[in-house]
Amino acid sequence: MVVVHELGLLTSVVEKISEVAPGRRVTKVFMRVGDRSGVVYDSLIAAWPVASFGTDCEDAQFEAELVISTVYCPTCDAEHEIDQFYALTCPVCGTPTADLRHGREFEISSIEVEKQG
Numbered sequence: 001m002v003v004v005h006e007l008g009l010l011t012s013v014v015e016k017i018s019e020v021a022p023g024r025r026v027t028k029v030f031m032r033v034g035d036r037s038g039v040v041y042d043s044l045i046a047a048w049p050v051a052s053f054g055t056d057c058e059d060a061q062f063e064a065e066l067v068i069s070t071v072y073c074p075t076c077d078a079e080h081e082i083d084q085f086y087a088l089t090c091p092v093c094g095t096p097t098a099d100l101r102h103g104r105e106f107e108i109s110s111i112e113v114e115k116q117g
């Protein structure tokens, strides 16, 4: 399975966690990943054991919340969910909109570390 892209991204995540929690054993990592972030969700899950191997994050539980894309439509004056592959137009009235509000997330939402002592 080719997960090079996701592996590279997760390696950065592991490095980031090491910066904020140096020397602490990480037990859980939660992320938010948009369906238009360019990340293949299943590959991300599959890459985690490899990316975390030999780091403070090794054996940590990994969960990624998939964030559904939404656009803001100025005609409806509302935010609508759109399909991952749907063009950037309002799904209700068809107005083109480039105002993507969600879907590009790739962020650590929280981590849990082992208590010291």
Ligand SMILES: [Zn+2]
Binding pocket: 073, 074, 075, 076, 077, 090, 091, 092, 093, 094, 095
């Ligand atoms: Zn609309």
